[in-house]
Structure formats: C-alpha cells, structure tokens
Amino acid sequence: MADKQALAEERTDWAEDRTILANERTFAGWMRTGLACVAVALGLKAVFGDFQPDWLPRLVANLFCVIGIAIFWMARRNACRTTRRMDEHDTESQSTLGMTLTAAAMALGAAATGAILWWL
Template identity: 35%
Template sequence: MTPRWREQGDDPDYRFTLANERTFLSWIRTALALLAGAVAIDQFAGGLAPRWIIVALAVGLGLLAILLSAVAYVRWKANEIAMRRRRAMPHSPVLSILAGAALAIGVVFVAVILLRPVLMQG
C-alpha cells in the first residue's frame, strides 16, 4: 500500500531521505517531551498555583504536543515530495507559530512562579 506520491518523481539519495526521517523523529521526540511536561505539571504542580492555572498549562502543553506531532508528519511528507520532484524544500509558517506558542506557555509558567505568593492568597 504505497501512497501515490511515493511513486512520482525519482527516488532521492538515501542520505537525504534518512536525514528527513531523523528530523521527523526529532520533532516526535520534542512532542513526547512536551506531553511528558504536561503530565508532570498536571500531576506534581498542585501547590504551585490555583488548579485552573495548572490545568491550563498542562492542556496548553498537551495541545502543543498534538500539533507538533501532526506537523512533523506533514513536513516530512512535504519534504519527501519536494526531494522526489527535485524542488526547493517547502516553507512552513508553523515553525514560528509553534515557537510563539512555546514562548507564551513559558511566559505564563514563569509568571505563575513569580506570582505564586499572590495567587495562593486568594
């Protein structure tokens, strides 16, 4: 059951195919790390801030992990197609979106840590 796009164009040099696969796997590793962080925050950060903030952070990391997993496959496939057709690698705005989302979650997490005394009073 080979996808039709794999039958188009020429087989790329195996070194480039393997490099593309390694990149895909690094994206998946990162998604798994984000998911592990979400689970850790949900399970072990109970006294850090009100529960709704902990849940929001954990859900944000979980959603980012889901998005990263989907993007990893889409980018791997697009790169494979470009290599088979001897075209330039496609650009994706998703990288800046993911970086922005990670930045936002990090800022919220740092803010929660710095504001912990204020948050825990109420």
C-alpha cells in the first residue's frame, strides 16, 4: 500500500512540474501576442504614412503599443502568481525576477517604438 502511495505522490509531482512548464509556455505565448501588437503598430504606420490628419494613424499605432505593454504586464502578473503557488520537483522554473525583467524589457521596447512612431 505504501508503494501505491509513493507512486501516486510521484505522479502528482510530475503533474505539478508539467503545470510549471505549461505556465512558462503560456507566458512566452503572451509575450509573442504583445510583440504582435507592436508589429501591428508598425504596420499601421507604414500603411497610413501620408494619411491626413497625421495624428490619427499615430494615435491608433500608439494604441496598439499600449495594448502590447498591457499584455506584457498582465502575462507577467499571472505567470508570477502561478509560479509562486507551484512547488518544483524535477524541473527548475524560470524565476519571477526573470519574468519581470523580460516583461520590463518588452514594455520598454514597445514604449520606445510608440515614441519613435509618434515623431516619425
């Protein structure tokens, strides 16, 4: 009976490890989605380059940059929350600091892109 208990605990540990890995994949997916918003902003600026009034395409492009920044921070918040609740067994999860730095770098890049788009 103790052997069955040990096997059950081991399966539970592996399930928790899989959840940790899934959390990291989800975080990466949301980072890609945020970057896609920045790419849409760049595309809008390219498509509507000579549009009048000139502030309108800039505003819409910057809106997508802001949406990207929001996605980065929401992904970071959710991933860090999940990581803190999980116990590692056979895997080593990305640190919450690493996720925070990744989201901060992406947000800074999106903000810089928005600023450049506004002044082009």
